[in-house]
Amino acid sequence: MIPFNKPHLTGKETHYIYDAVSTGKISGNGKYTKLCQEFFEKKYGFLKCLMTTSCTDALEMAAILINIEPGDEVIMPSYTFVSTSNAFILRGAVIKFADSEVGNPNLDVSKIQRLITDKTKAIVPVHYAGVACDMDAIMDLATKYNLFVVEDAAQAIDSFYTGRDGKKRALGSIGHLAAFSFHETKNIIAGEGGMLAINDPQFVQRAEIIWEKGTNRSSFFRGEVDKYGWVDMGSSFLPSEIISAFLWAQLEELDDIQARRKAIWNQYQQGLSDWGNANGIRLPEIPSYATNNAHMFYLVCNNPEVRSELIQKMKNQDIHPVFHYLSLHKSPFYAEKHHGAELAQSDRYSDCLVRLPFYYDLTDAELEGIIKALRS
Amino acid sequence: MIPFNKPHLTGKETHYIYDAVSTGKISGNGKYTKLCQEFFEKKYGFLKCLMTTSCTDALEMAAILINIEPGDEVIMPSYTFVSTSNAFILRGAVIKFADSEVGNPNLDVSKIQRLITDKTKAIVPVHYAGVACDMDAIMDLATKYNLFVVEDAAQAIDSFYTGRDGKKRALGSIGHLAAFSFHETKNIIAGEGGMLAINDPQFVQRAEIIWEKGTNRSSFFRGEVDKYGWVDMGSSFLPSEIISAFLWAQLEELDDIQARRKAIWNQYQQGLSDWGNANGIRLPEIPSYATNNAHMFYLVCNNPEVRSELIQKMKNQDIHPVFHYLSLHKSPFYAEKHHGAELAQSDRYSDCLVRLPFYYDLTDAELEGIIKALRS
Numbered sequence: 001m002i003p004f005n006k007p008h009l010t011g012k013e014t015h016y017i018y019d020a021v022s023t024g025k026i027s028g029n030g031k032y033t034k035l036c037q038e039f040f041e042k043k044y045g046f047l048k049c050l051m052t053t054s055c056t057d058a059l060e061m062a063a064i065l066i067n068i069e070p071g072d073e074v075i076m077p078s079y080t081f082v083s084t085s086n087a088f089i090l091r092g093a094v095i096k097f098a099d100s101e102v103g104n105p106n107l108d109v110s111k112i113q114r115l116i117t118d119k120t121k122a123i124v125p126v127h128y129a130g131v132a133c134d135m136d137a138i139m140d141l142a143t144k145y146n147l148f149v150v151e152d153a154a155q156a157i158d159s160f161y162t163g164r165d166g167k168k169r170a171l172g173s174i175g176h177l178a179a180f181s182f183h184e185t186k187n188i189i190a191g192e193g194g195m196l197a198i199n200d201p202q203f204v205q206r207a208e209i210i211w212e213k214g215t216n217r218s219s220f221f222r223g224e225v226d227k228y229g230w231v232d233m234g235s236s237f238l239p240s241e242i243i244s245a246f247l248w249a250q251l252e253e254l255d256d257i258q259a260r261r262k263a264i265w266n267q268y269q270q271g272l273s274d275w276g277n278a279n280g281i282r283l284p285e286i287p288s289y290a291t292n293n294a295h296m297f298y299l300v301c302n303n304p305e306v307r308s309e310l311i312q313k314m315k316n317q318d319i320h321p322v323f324h325y326l327s328l329h330k331s332p333f334y335a336e337k338h339h340g341a342e343l344a345q346s347d348r349y350s351d352c353l354v355r356l357p358f359y360y361d362l363t364d365a366e367l368e369g370i371i372k373a374l375r376s
Numbered sequence: 377m378i379p380f381n382k383p384h385l386t387g388k389e390t391h392y393i394y395d396a397v398s399t400g401k402i403s404g405n406g407k408y409t410k411l412c413q414e415f416f417e418k419k420y421g422f423l424k425c426l427m428t429t430s431c432t433d434a435l436e437m438a439a440i441l442i443n444i445e446p447g448d449e450v451i452m453p454s455y456t457f458v459s460t461s462n463a464f465i466l467r468g469a470v471i472k473f474a475d476s477e478v479g480n481p482n483l484d485v486s487k488i489q490r491l492i493t494d495k496t497k498a499i500v501p502v503h504y505a506g507v508a509c510d511m512d513a514i515m516d517l518a519t520k521y522n523l524f525v526v527e528d529a530a531q532a533i534d535s536f537y538t539g540r541d542g543k544k545r546a547l548g549s550i551g552h553l554a555a556f557s558f559h560e561t562k563n564i565i566a567g568e569g570g571m572l573a574i575n576d577p578q579f580v581q582r583a584e585i586i587w588e589k590g591t592n593r594s595s596f597f598r599g600e601v602d603k604y605g606w607v608d609m610g611s612s613f614l615p616s617e618i619i620s621a622f623l624w625a626q627l628e629e630l631d632d633i634q635a636r637r638k639a640i641w642n643q644y645q646q647g648l649s650d651w652g653n654a655n656g657i658r659l660p661e662i663p664s665y666a667t668n669n670a671h672m673f674y675l676v677c678n679n680p681e682v683r684s685e686l687i688q689k690m691k692n693q694d695i696h697p698v699f700h701y702l703s704l705h706k707s708p709f710y711a712e713k714h715h716g717a718e719l720a721q722s723d724r725y726s727d728c729l730v731r732l733p734f735y736y737d738l739t740d741a742e743l744e745g746i747i748k749a750l751r752s
Contacts, residue, residue: 007402014390026383026567027560053429053568056589056612070446082589082606089609090466184403191402191616192429213432213458214709230458230707233465236432240567242622331606333590 001318002370007184007191008360010253016245028238029212032245036195039251044158044170046178046197048204050211051247053239055154055181055194059087059124061237062150062177062196064210065203066122068093075115076124076152077107078329078346084124084152085328096120097329097338100345103285104128105353108345109137115339116145126152127171130187130295131286132161135174149175153197156180157187158258159293168291176200187261187295188250190243210234260360261294264367268297268356271371281306297356298324304351310374311354317373321354377694378746383560383567384736386629392621404614405588408621412571415627420534420546422554422573424580426587427623429615431530431557431570435463435500437613438526438553438572440586441579442498444469451491452500452528453483454705454722460500460528461704472496473705473714476721479661480504481729484721485513491715492521502528503547506563506671507662508537511550525551529573532556533563534634535669544667552576558623563637563671564630566623569615586610636736637670640743644673644732647747657682673732674700680727686750687730693749697730 020032028051037049052058068074070092076084078097085095096115101108105128112123123142125133142149156171157180163169172178177200182193198207208218214234219225250257269283276283280302286292301307307323314321327346329338357370396408404427413425428434444450446468452460454473461471472491477484481504488499499518501509518525529548533556538544548554553576558569574583584594590610595601626633645659652659656678662668677683683699690697703722705714733746 003400006400007397009397013397014393017390017393020567021383021385021389024379024382025560026565028568053433053615054612057429060611082591082610083612085606086590086610090611092468184401189402191396191618192404192612192614193616214462215458227702229702230461230704230709232709234458234462235436235466236430236459236568238568239429240569240619242567242618243616246618326603326605328606333606333608 002320002357002362002366004320004322004355004357005185006359006361007189008257010249012249012252013246016249017242020241020245026241028240029218030241032241032248033238036244036247036251040195040197045173046170046199047201048198048207050196050198050207050237051239051244052194052196052237053243054192055179055183056083056087057235057237058179058194058196059083059150059152060090060235061207061210062179063088063091063093064233065177065207066148066150068121071119072121073117073119074122074124075112075120077105077126078327078343079105079128079325079349080126080152080328081154081325082328084126085334093121094119094337095334097343097346099343100349102345103287104131105349106131106133107138109134109141112138112141116141116147120145120147122148122150124150124152125175126154127156127159129284129298130156130159130171130293131284132159132171132290134287134289135161136163139174148177151175151178153178154181155186155295156293158254160291162289172197173199177203182247187257187293188247188254190239190247190250193239193243193247206232211237257360258294261358262292264358264362265292265294265297267364267367268371271367272299272374275375297358299354299356300349301352301354307352307354314373319357319370319373321356323354324349326350378696378733378738378742380696380698380731380733381561382735382737383565384633386625388625388628389622392625393618396617396621402617404616406617406620408617408624409614412620412623412627416571416573421549422546422575423577424574424583426572426574426583426613427615427620428570428572428613429619430568431555431559432459432463433611433613434555434570434572435459435526435528436466436611437583437586438555439464439467439469440609441553441583442524442526444497447495448497449493449495450498450500451488451496453481453502454703454719455481455504455701455725456502456528456704457530457701458704460502461710469497470495470713471710473719473722475719476725478721479663480507481725482507482509483514485510488514488517492517492523496521496523498524498526500526500528501551502530503532503535505660505674506532506535506547506669507660508535508547508666510663510665511537512539515550524553527551527554529554530557531562531671532669534630536667538665548573549575553579563633563669564623564626566615566619566626569619569623582608587613633736634670637734638668640734640738641668641670641673643740643743644747647744648675648750651751673734675730675732676725677728677730683728683730690749695733695746695749697732699730700725702726
């Protein structure tokens with residue numbers, strides 16, 4: 001049986017959990033929280049990182065930081081996870097859903113401008129499958145209309161964007177704020193877990209306060225204030241050291257994990273591209289400005305019936321590909337609140353996209369088996 | 377060196393974490409999440425439990441469930457943790473802080489009625505040190521004025537209240553909703569972690585939806601709906617299986633942990649009561665309707681100077697007692713929003729209460745040393 005996902009252990013997770021407990025501190029913001037945060041800051045050039053209990057929580061922090069108030073509008077793709085929008089809805093925002101590109105499920109930048117009003121406060125590009133959105137175009141719009149950009153980089157760790165200046169920047173380091181996920185289906189995992197990356201210096205101090213339940217506890221421990229108290233709204237966004245210790249074991253093996261995942265991705269592409277072309281089934285397209293972090297390998301079928309048949313036939317061989325999001329603008333919760341425009345590409349991905357099994361421990365033989373099963 | 381707290385390991389935490397990983401699922405709502413939830417439901421008579429990443433998150437779920445809207449008023453003690461109020465402030469609530477009792481830091485029920493207006497939506501009693509608030513009186517007020525009661529039971533696991541009907545009920549099973557904490561300083565721990573207990577059946581279905589990021593995923597997996605989608609607001613409130621697996625190892629040893637903690641508590645009381653009486657230092661008082669879950673042993677000094685001196689003198693002997701909350705109505709964040717009434721008892725506990733070192737692995741000899749140090 002080949003499932004869609006299997007969490008991968010590097011072997012040192014429980015060792016570091018033991019070590020975390022031996023420090024006498026397993027609540028948040030201890031040794032491993034700091035190790036993880038510094039790792040990400042140094043490796044990817046984020047100004048400041050804060051570990052969170054989920055990517056959802058990182059998005060909620062972002063919504064609080066940019067002061068979303070009831071009636072503020074936020075633009076994002078409809079083809080995304082519910083948390084992308086919930087985080088802003090919890091602050092009272094109105095979501096303006098935009099369509100995806102024809103070539104991949106990312107936000108179609110040409111569809112954004114028409115959604116901007118004087119109430120628009122932010123754009124939330126989602127780097128689907130870890131593939132960069134067209135960030136130069138998005139940042140240009142944000143500058144022109146004085147908007148914040150919050151990158152939903154849930155799937156986008158260790159992936160990059162090369163802008164018109166020729167510089168290669170890590171996804172999550174470009175917008176004012178960015179949110180990452182370490183959910184068990186991601187490249188590096190902690191079961192549930194996430195991180196907020198802060199790139200705009202104006203948010204650093206307040207982010208730490210919101211993260212520490214609205215207190216200036218972090219300033220206190222740095223000796224900047226002589227007692228700490230309640231200074232802002234906030235929540236308990238920081239994860240247990242157990243979670244960060246687990247993640248640390250994954251980070252130590254990041255290069256190995258990424259090398260294996262890229263090999264899997266390439267094997268899928270080499271094994272399926274001619275078959276896809278011959279059968280009207282599209283494989284992932286990586287724009288020239290983007291890198292591939294091998295988060296996911298998906299197929300886009302030419303209609304929903306083909307997808308259903310493909311999933312069913314694979315299941316009959318105990319191989320378990322899965323579809324993905326359902327357009328949020330058509331959901332029971334938001335259909336009546338949607339601005340009404342048809343979002344054809346979003347609906348196409350909802351109906352026709354299927355994700356193939358993808359995890360570190362997938363063997364070459366299993367991969368060959370999946371490819372062979374698809375081709376027949 | 378005797379710290380204020382040391383997290384206690386039962387020994388099987390990493391074993392269960394390994395097991396959780398071996399199930400192929402370490403995100404939320406797996407085997408250990410269910411084991412923990414069922415344990416609490418059966419042992420304490422909660423209608424339904426949902427594990428959360430923190431007590432803060434459980435309180436936030438409660439605020440969403442009772443539909444707190446901007447301008448709604450919530451009554452709670454000022455002597456509490458910031459999360460008690462933040463959870464409701466994030467939904468736009470106005471907090472009406474009430475004073476504590478003279479005998480213990482719990483909500484003084486005689487001060488509640490005067491704070492009730494036509495905007496009041498909930499009362500949030502906090503069972504300080506795991507000692508029950510006067511729940512009959514609070515539930516009577518709630519019934520009379522049609523209010524919800526959300527028990528902040530962060531410190532109150534395995535503690536009980538005996539009402540006028542003579543029935544002994546677990547704290548957290550009396551209000552419409554209740555929030556528990558498994559932070560490293562609590563009796564049973566998961567580093568960071570919490571739980572929402574739902575006692576009013578009207579909230580069960582929606583709680584599950586909010587917990588699963590606003591989707592009806594739980595219904596889908598029970599076969600009640602044929603696909604799942606976005607049906608409500610929500611967040612990622614559910615913790616990783618790693619956290620629940622850790623907690624499960626603690627729950628298996630709950631009786632042992634509680635027995636040891638009660639022995640520690642009794643040793644403090646026996647060793648300090650005559651000294652307290654002679655020096656105007658008050659020891660915890662347990663009302664006749666309450667049990668003692670041995671969460672904490674605190675002293676209330678007769679003035680702030682005595683407390684400072686006591687803490688300093690103990691620190692000189694490398695023993696680390698700590699003070700606790702600062703009145704929230706005087707905080708930088710809320711002082712100007714406070715209704716203005718003086719809350720004398722809350723301020724007294726802020727100034728004069730000190731918590732003694734309290735953890736499972738504290739030895740009898742160390743306890744004797746602490747008691748001796750205090751008495752001299």
